[in-house]
Amino acid sequence: MKLHELSDNEGAARKKKRVARGPGSGKGKTAGRGIKGQSSRSGVALGGYEGGQMPLYRRLPKRGFNKPNAKQFAVINLGLIEKFIGLGKLDAKAEITEDVLVAAGLTKSKHDGIRVLNKGEIKSAVKLVVTGASAAAIEAVKAAGGSLTVAAAAE
Numbered sequence: 343m344k345l346h347e348l349s350d351n352e353g354a355a356r357k358k359k360r361v362a363r364g365p366g367s368g369k370g371k372t373a374g375r376g377i378k379g380q381s382s383r384s385g386v387a388l389g390g391y392e393g394g395q396m397p398l399y400r401r402l403p404k405r406g407f408n409k410p411n412a413k414q415f416a417v418i419n420l421g422l423i424e425k426f427i428g429l430g431k432l433d434a435k436a437e438i439t440e441d442v443l444v445a446a447g448l449t450k451s452k453h454d455g456i457r458v459l460n461k462g463e464i465k466s467a468v469k470l471v472v473t474g475a476s477a478a479a480i481e482a483v484k485a486a487g488g489s490l491t492v493a494a495a496a497e
Contacts, residue, residue: 413454420479421462422448423470434466440473458490 361373375382390397423443426432431446440456443449449456455473460482467487475490483490 415455415457415474416449416451416453417457417459418443418448418472419459419461420464420482423458423468424462424464424466427466427468434468437469437471439471443472464488 359369360367361369362371364370372382380386381388390399392398423432423438426446426448427434432438432442436442440452443456444452452473457474457476458470458472458479459476460478464482464486468483469488470483470490471493472490473493475492480490480492
């Protein structure tokens with residue numbers, strides 16, 4: 343195979359529609375913009391403009407509050423931890439920390455910490471050390487004979 347013999351798969355790359363290139367192109371004359379009016383002109387930004395009327399996004403009241411310094415936790419379910427132990431990616435006998443969970447591939451990164459939730463069931467007696475956990479998850483781990491320690495987030 344040579345460089346000039348390479349070609350894309352059939353139908354993989356579509357040709358760009360060339361507008362305003364004559365009547366034969368199918369998008370000639372007005373180039374699909376209709377006749378006259380604001381949207382037929384160039385340099386038009388119609389987002390939210392209602393011709394002088396108060397725009398909808400300003401007529402509606404503001405709702406809620408987004409905390410600017412809210413902590414972002416990576417969420418891991420107990421069923422997933424049990425699955426990874428079964429696959430041999432986690433060692434149930436060793437202490438499982440947040441760094442171990444990231445290294446095993448349960449989550450891409452730990453963000454501001456890892457929070458464990460009680461979805462799925464855990465049968466292995468594991469020793470977990472994480473930033474956060476639901477009360478039900480702590481009870482489920484204790485019922486399986488393990489321990490779940492909630493450590494403060496490393497700042």
